[in-house]
Amino acid sequence: MRPAGYFVSTDPDGRITEGETLQCVHCNAHWIVRPGSGIKRGWCLRCMGPHCGQAACWSCEPFEKKLERWEMRERLVQAARKTLCLDS
């Protein structure tokens, strides 16, 4: 699986810990890959990518669609405010 992010942790004694993060195809979250952590993640067959495993992310709504929905809601709210003359 292609990593979605990289981290490096530097200790004062010069020791460096590096690793990768994966990203949820549904909510945009990143997590550090820790084999054996026991945290249950998932894989979306529609998005063909990993999801973070939180309850909401077990159903498919691609993150890009989510972004568009949030932005559309904002435009509707602004349009309604204008129509109702709520903004002076």
Added chain:
Amino acid sequence: MADRYGTIGNMATVGTGYKTALAIQQAATARTRLKLYDFILSASAAPADNVLNWRIRRLTVAGTGTAINIEPVEGAASAASTAATANSKNMTAEPTYTANSELFQNSINQRATFRWVAAPGAELTVPATNSVGIGFEVKSPAYTGEAEVSAYWME
């Protein structure tokens, strides 16, 4: 091409409950999506073995804090559309966070410096929606010194 910006935040006194060290927020009139691609977490008090718990979540309403300066990474870029240069770091009243919106979570030793960078296209993205954003929260069971965060994003 997108312009890149950066800022720093801090929590002067880390406590046992989460407090916001930095909030990056859309302006009251959002112009474009924000894409966070790089952050650095550290602690600056005298070295000791403590753990700091960090998390990043989505927020919808600003809190109360100290003003931040947003600087273009390329010196000549236009001013950021990111708002909230006021009330954005070392918060004394927390912003309103969205439930179950954790975008990252990690526990870091006080002696360590932690840096994360997104692969291109995998940034933490804030919609072009008025006043929404993401916040960096920190807590510790024992550490009561200062914690710092540097963050960089495209817009």
